Amino acid sequence: MTKVLEIDWKMIEAIINNYGANPEALLMIMQDISEIYHYVPPEVVPVLAKRLGVRESLVYGVATFYKTISLEPRGKYIIQVCTGTACHVRGSGKILEALEEKLGVEEGGTTNDYLFTLEAVRCIGCCASGPVMTVNKETHGGLDRSSVLQIIDGYKKAAS
Amino acid sequence: MAKLKNQEALEELRKQLQIKRQKEKRKVISLCAGSGCGAYGTAKVHAALMDELEKQGLKNEVLVKLTGCHGFCEKGPIMVIHPEGIFYPQVKEEKIADIVEKTIKKGEVVEALTFKDPSTKKRIVHEQDIPFYKLQHRVIFGNNGMIEPTRIEDYIAVGGYSALSKALFDLSPEEIIRQVKKSGLRGRGGGGFPTGIKWETCRRHDGDRYIICNADEGDPGAYMDRSLLEGNPHSVLEGMIIGAFAVGSHEGYVYVRHEYPLAVKNLVIAIQSAEELGLLGKNILGSGFDFDVKISRGGGAFVCGESTALMASLEGKPGRPRAKYVHTVAKGFRQNPSNLNNVETWANVPVIINQGPDWYASIGTEGSKGTKIFSLVGKVVNTGLVEVPMGTPLRSIIYDIGGGIPKKRKFKAVQTGGPSGGCIPEAFLDLRVDFDELTKVGSMMGSGGMIVMDQDTCMVDVARYFLDFLNGESCGQCTPCREGIKQMLDVLTDICEGRGKEGDIELLEELGSMIQKFSLCGLGTSAPNPVLTTILYFRDEYEAHIRDKKCPAGVCKPLFHYEVDEKACTGCHVCAAKCPQEAITGDKKKVHQLDQGKCVKCGICYDACKFDAIVVR
Numbered sequence: 001m002t003k004v005l006e007i008d009w010k011m012i013e014a015i016i017n018n019y020g021a022n023p024e025a026l027l028m029i030m031q032d033i034s035e036i037y038h039y040v041p042p043e044v045v046p047v048l049a050k051r052l053g054v055r056e057s058l059v060y061g062v063a064t065f066y067k068t069i070s071l072e073p074r075g076k077y078i079i080q081v082c083t084g085t086a087c088h089v090r091g092s093g094k095i096l097e098a099l100e101e102k103l104g105v106e107e108g109g110t111t112n113d114y115l116f117t118l119e120a121v122r123c124i125g126c127c128a129s130g131p132v133m134t135v136n137k138e139t140h141g142g143l144d145r146s147s148v149l150q151i152i153d154g155y156k157k158a159a160s
Numbered sequence: 161m162a163k164l165k166n167q168e169a170l171e172e173l174r175k176q177l178q179i180k181r182q183k184e185k186r187k188v189i190s191l192c193a194g195s196g197c198g199a200y201g202t203a204k205v206h207a208a209l210m211d212e213l214e215k216q217g218l219k220n221e222v223l224v225k226l227t228g229c230h231g232f233c234e235k236g237p238i239m240v241i242h243p244e245g246i247f248y249p250q251v252k253e254e255k256i257a258d259i260v261e262k263t264i265k266k267g268e269v270v271e272a273l274t275f276k277d278p279s280t281k282k283r284i285v286h287e288q289d290i291p292f293y294k295l296q297h298r299v300i301f302g303n304n305g306m307i308e309p310t311r312i313e314d315y316i317a318v319g320g321y322s323a324l325s326k327a328l329f330d331l332s333p334e335e336i337i338r339q340v341k342k343s344g345l346r347g348r349g350g351g352g353f354p355t356g357i358k359w360e361t362c363r364r365h366d367g368d369r370y371i372i373c374n375a376d377e378g379d380p381g382a383y384m385d386r387s388l389l390e391g392n393p394h395s396v397l398e399g400m401i402i403g404a405f406a407v408g409s410h411e412g413y414v415y416v417r418h419e420y421p422l423a424v425k426n427l428v429i430a431i432q433s434a435e436e437l438g439l440l441g442k443n444i445l446g447s448g449f450d451f452d453v454k455i456s457r458g459g460g461a462f463v464c465g466e467s468t469a470l471m472a473s474l475e476g477k478p479g480r481p482r483a484k485y486v487h488t489v490a491k492g493f494r495q496n497p498s499n500l501n502n503v504e505t506w507a508n509v510p511v512i513i514n515q516g517p518d519w520y521a522s523i524g525t526e527g528s529k530g531t532k533i534f535s536l537v538g539k540v541v542n543t544g545l546v547e548v549p550m551g552t553p554l555r556s557i558i559y560d561i562g563g564g565i566p567k568k569r570k571f572k573a574v575q576t577g578g579p580s581g582g583c584i585p586e587a588f589l590d591l592r593v594d595f596d597e598l599t600k601v602g603s604m605m606g607s608g609g610m611i612v613m614d615q616d617t618c619m620v621d622v623a624r625y626f627l628d629f630l631n632g633e634s635c636g637q638c639t640p641c642r643e644g645i646k647q648m649l650d651v652l653t654d655i656c657e658g659r660g661k662e663g664d665i666e667l668l669e670e671l672g673s674m675i676q677k678f679s680l681c682g683l684g685t686s687a688p689n690p691v692l693t694t695i696l697y698f699r700d701e702y703e704a705h706i707r708d709k710k711c712p713a714g715v716c717k718p719l720f721h722y723e724v725d726e727k728a729c730t731g732c733h734v735c736a737a738k739c740p741q742e743a744i745t746g747d748k749k750k751v752h753q754l755d756q757g758k759c760v761k762c763g764i765c766y767d768a769c770k771f772d773a774i775v776v777r
Binding site: 022023024025026027028031054058061062065066067068069083084085086088089090091094121122123124125126127128129130132137139140141142145 | 537635
């Protein structure tokens with residue numbers, strides 16, 4: 001299943017204008033676009049280059065250098081399992097494993113229904129509550145294998 | 161609110177705010193809404209609290225403050241009721257009615273909800289009496305629990321912006337620099353460079369000078385910068401404005417991680433409200449000095465904590481570092497003189513200006529002055545943010561404040577300095593923590609992450625973990641870092657998966673020394689530290705992996721298995737009930753059996769057994 005996407009060019013234009021089409025704001029512009037589509041649609045790249053007056057190669061360079069930007073479609077819920085040191089010593093590896101099994105995707109993958117994308121991230125700064133994960137903007141702390149599965153079921157239910 | 165036109169207007173506002181507070185005599189409920197407590201459900205507790213106060217008709221008699229991080233994140237969500245300072249940890253929605261009914265209405269303490277000291281088993285009612293807080297010296301972090309970060313009035317009421325006013329009207333830029341130099345403040349981001357000297361050098365270079373705050377807190381396991389920005393953003397801004405005045409800059413940037421949405425949000429509000437009051441922008445407090453601050457959100461790249469990479473990122477480019485033949489204080493952001501300091505460093509500045517450099521320098525050690533906030537995390541009872549004077553012994557931080565290691569496990573090491581730091585073994589527990597002492601034992605201060613490891617942590621796995629992290633974060637420009645780290649990671653992965661061979665340790669040492677010597681930036685030159693320190697202090701663990709094909713800590717899956725200790729097993733059946741593979745069988749009150757064929761080594765039984773009857777072999 002591939003995802004067909006209608007890009008709202010007016011919205012893209014509004015985001016660019018919000019930063020005064022400043023090329024120094026390229027990364028933040030792409031972050032804002034990701035807020036809407038969960039990724040940066042590659043069709044946007046030439047438009048960004050033109051509007052900001054930079055080369056397309058720079059836009060690609062920035063998009064691929066920073067981990068918060070993806071050029072591949074991602075799910076409605078982006079699960080980010082913290083694998084910072086504190087979470088690592090408290091067993092975040094096992095949380096990631098449990099999620100991989102549950103969702104049937106590997107780290108970095110997106111489920112076929114585009115509901116979930118599973119990512120491992122470096123430290124989200126909730127070190128005392130580890131292991132921690134975020135689902136979009138919600139943070140869940142003190143996880144273990146069973147609680148994490150319940151949380152996923154909760155999101156599945158909310159989506160259906 | 162109207163713009164404050166001069167120094168007197170600020171003091172008048174402060175006076176009014178303080179009088180208003182004294183008159184009100186309301187109870188204040190301070191509820192932590194920092195990211196740590198948030199992960200444990202502050203939002204639900206807050207909603208329940210507001211409902212209950214409404215129901216009981218107490219809404220106008222109580223002031224509820226959603227504050228930033230209180231530091232004791234292990235016990236979140238945290239509630240403190242003032243003026244008494246009654247401390248309720250791990251507050252649940254269903255206990256709210258009880259708290260409102262008894263404590264708010266009748267002034268009684270709900271004993272069952274108070275903090276229970278894990279070592280003495282005694283209940284402690286007041287925040288200030290809890291050992292975790294009592295033994296700290298909270299110069300920078302102390303106001304977090306008192307102020308609502310989105311209300312500038314709260315910051316002003318506790319003395320906020322008085323240092324700025326003093327700096328602008330009573331001190332010259334040269335005098336400010338002299339005081340910061342005299343205070344002995346060193347950069348809190350990891351480098352430990354003397355802040356005053358940096359400012360002085362930047363001021364000497366001509367051009368449009370920039371002030372930058374490094375809030376790209378990348379060290380995994382450290383989150384004090386996040387908590388400061390979330391909980392007390394004005395203290396950071398005030399430091400930046402004073403720095404700008406001293407250096408002679410009119411434009412500043414905060415480079416903050418996109419992964420810290422609450423910090424970004426609170427900072428945006430803080431900047432707006434400071435502008436409204438005339439504490440930022442044109443003609444600050446009528447002094448004639450102009451300074452603007454903008455926010456730039458980073459994109460999740462560890463290397464962007466490095467000054468030249470950060471400035472490249474600010475310019476909208478990939479964050480790749482450059483060789484520092486010319487320092488950023490001479491040519492940095494937009495090729496102009498740029499003064500970069502970390503969040504915690506900026507927050508120290510108002511304290512130095514207010515209390516004086518001599519007072520500040522009286523705290524700490526010979527070479528490291530003031531306090532330092534550490535993020536005490538990992539295998540320790542009281543995890544959280546701990547602010548102590550420089551020079552406090554590791555043992556005191558981990559055992560007296562941190563409450564030691566949970567589940568009666570044995571301490572193995574403490575990792576400091578993030579991926580650039582090292583692992584410090586038990587033999588050095590009496591080390592007095594400051595910049596120089598940590599470097600002497602092969603680690604470093606870094607930004608203040610302190611990750612405690614116990615007997616169940618495999619030091620080879622930890623080394624492999626950091627190399628894996630750095631392998632992903634290397635920007636790829638220089639060969640020693642890009643290729644060297646990859647080769648070291650391959651060797652370590654082989655060791656962890658049972659393919660280690662004689663000579664691997666020596667090979668790691670050789671590669672490590674090469675990467676240290678020839679890498680372009682700090683990421684590369686410090687990358688081998690976690691491997692080299694673990695080899696230095698835990699060589700026997702490496703040897704067990706390579707020679708005996710055993711992982712003594714029970715982490716590297718191909719190198720261990722679980723067994724039931726027949727002498728210790730009571731047949732309680734807890735492990736068997738929890739095993740997802742149904743690999744454990746046995747009748748109640750009889751010794752259980754573990755089927756190695758079915759076991760996937762998930763460790764659930766090991767964690768669940770209260771009798772230490774599941775053992776690593």
